[in-house]
Amino acid sequence: xxxxxxxxxxxxxxxxxxxxDEREDKExxxxxxxxxxxxxxxxxxxWELVAVFKDIDYSGFRISFKKRPGFMEAMEYLKNTPEIQxxxxxxxxxxxxxxxxxxxxxxxxxxxxxxICSTAEKLDFGSATGRMVANILADFNEYYSDNLSDITTxxxxxxxxxxxxxxxxxxxxxxxxxxxxxxxxxxxxxxxxGFELAKQGYGPYRVAKHLLKKYxxxxxxxxxxxxxxxxxxxxxxxWKGKLYPLKGGYxxxxxxxxxxxxxxxxxxxxxxxKGKDDRQLLSSILRCPVCGGKMHSRWTLSKKTRRYMCxxxxxxGGCSSPIVDLPTMNDVVISEIALMAKSRYQSDEILSKLDxxxxxxxxxxxxxxxxxxxxxxxxxxxFDDYYLYNKRTEDEFNALIKRYETRQKEIERLxxxxxxxxxxxxxxxxxxxxxxxxxxxxxSTQDQRKLIELLIDRIVPGTxxxxxxxxxEIKEIPVAKTKYSxxxxxxx
Numbered sequence: 001x002x003x004x005x006x007x008x009x010x011x012x013x014x015x016x017x018x019x020x021d022e023r024e025d026k027e028x029x030x031x032x033x034x035x036x037x038x039x040x041x042x043x044x045x046x047w048e049l050v051a052v053f054k055d056i057d058y059s060g061f062r063i064s065f066k067k068r069p070g071f072m073e074a075m076e077y078l079k080n081t082p083e084i085q086x087x088x089x090x091x092x093x094x095x096x097x098x099x100x101x102x103x104x105x106x107x108x109x110x111x112x113x114x115x116i117c118s119t120a121e122k123l124d125f126g127s128a129t130g131r132m133v134a135n136i137l138a139d140f141n142e143y144y145s146d147n148l149s150d151i152t153t154x155x156x157x158x159x160x161x162x163x164x165x166x167x168x169x170x171x172x173x174x175x176x177x178x179x180x181x182x183x184x185x186x187x188x189x190x191x192x193x194g195f196e197l198a199k200q201g202y203g204p205y206r207v208a209k210h211l212l213k214k215y216x217x218x219x220x221x222x223x224x225x226x227x228x229x230x231x232x233x234x235x236x237x238x239w240k241g242k243l244y245p246l247k248g249g250y251x252x253x254x255x256x257x258x259x260x261x262x263x264x265x266x267x268x269x270x271x272x273x274k275g276k277d278d279r280q281l282l283s284s285i286l287r288c289p290v291c292g293g294k295m296h297s298r299w300t301l302s303k304k305t306r307r308y309m310c311x312x313x314x315x316x317g318g319c320s321s322p323i324v325d326l327p328t329m330n331d332v333v334i335s336e337i338a339l340m341a342k343s344r345y346q347s348d349e350i351l352s353k354l355d356x357x358x359x360x361x362x363x364x365x366x367x368x369x370x371x372x373x374x375x376x377x378x379x380x381x382x383f384d385d386y387y388l389y390n391k392r393t394e395d396e397f398n399a400l401i402k403r404y405e406t407r408q409k410e411i412e413r414l415x416x417x418x419x420x421x422x423x424x425x426x427x428x429x430x431x432x433x434x435x436x437x438x439x440x441x442x443x444s445t446q447d448q449r450k451l452i453e454l455l456i457d458r459i460v461p462g463t464x465x466x467x468x469x470x471x472x473e474i475k476e477i478p479v480a481k482t483k484y485s486x487x488x489x490x491x492x
């Protein structure tokens with residue numbers, strides 16, 4: 001627990017403002033209104049307001065407090081500024097509408113010795129009364145949000161069934177006219193062309209290049225993919241995983257049968273990227289050596305293997321970085337971690353960290369431990385000889401015990417220099433390595449990916465390729481060969 005020295009000076013406070021994007025009463029609890037109330041509350045209590053943090057257009061129910069940048073910035077400020085004693089918001093619902101989050105926030109504030117205060121309820125939740133009321137309000141706020149969410153969900157489901165649009169702007173190529181969507185000039189032509197090309201078998205990259213060449217439309221492949229997979233262009237609406245027809249004259253930029261054909265041929269399960277839990281082994285940690293961007297896997301033209309390449313590689317004026325052979329890169333990274341895990345606990349690796357001036361009797365960790373145990377037994381024998389059998393004088397007893405304990409302390413100091421394990425914010429890496437040393441090669445691909453992300457911060461291909469581990473260590477891997485012209489393809 002963080003202990004703060006309370007000084008006899010003006011109490012310092014920080015303010016927090018949150019405005020949701022879905023509220024109808026935005027004007028009543030606007031950013032300016034909340035700020036004014038926080039300032040007035042601090043002035044009334046004779047507190048010094050030293051900083052205000054904001055989260056605008058962030059839900060207090062759908063979004064956890066840990067994912068709100070303004071709130072987390074406020075938490076970091078409190079940790080680094082121990083003189084702050086009060087955290088002031090317009091009301092409790094501005095902090096969160098989730099009971100679970102409120103309890104977590106209250107626990108964090110308690111450790112920091114900061115009191116939560118509400119201007120609307122005129123309460124300091126640091127008091128006994130304030131804490132009781134806070135729990136009641138937290139329950140009420142969660143109930144209100146749950147109930148409002150249920151009503152909203154029911155209304156949107158009804159809209160979908162009746163063929164009405166559920167809200168939000170129309171996608172590019174369409175524009176709103178009254179209660180329906182109609183074609184939006186040249187943009188509609190671009191989208192139609194994209195669907196026609198996709199029907200012919202063009203993927204997002206080729207569609208993007210064609211649109212740029214023919215119309216000068218600078219769309220990246222990711223944007224093209226979103227367009228080609230959006231059922232709204234076929235006058236359909238997705239809600240809760242189901243598709244409902246949009247009724248009342250919505251314009252179509254692609255026929256529904258053609259849309260389904262494109263989804264099957266271009267984006268079927270066997271061809272689609274499976275998302276976070278099924279991505280390629282190194283996609284999240286590979287960084288381009290030229291532009292610093294992320295590198296993703298792509299099929300070769302022959303569809304026989306995958307390769308890692310910069311995400312900007314195929315864009316107009318694309319990155320000139322090299323391409324990395326996926327199978328050999330994956331294998332060499334897995335092998336490097338397995339080798340590190342095994343060698344980390346071998347005696348030659350450990351003893352290299354010890355001081356150079358040690359004598360031969362301390363060249364093995366096991367020898368050090370054995371010697372420590374023998375000294376402990378020797379001390380016990382001296383105790384027995386002196387106290388039980390009267391075989392030694394007091395001077396002999398003191399001299400021997402002192403000598404044995406001195407040597408034991410020397411051994412403890414030597415053992416402390418062994419590089420295991422070091423705790424830090426990423427976890428106990430050495431313990432992880434110890435556990436996986438003999439099993440990493442047997443793990444499933446997805447388990448290997450999770451392990452790699454836990455241990456490695458980033459990989460930058462090059463000659464040599466550099467693996468930067470999360471504890472700061474850098475390993476260099478040589479490239480076995482480079483094929484093809486230009487930037488080439490790296491093989492390991």
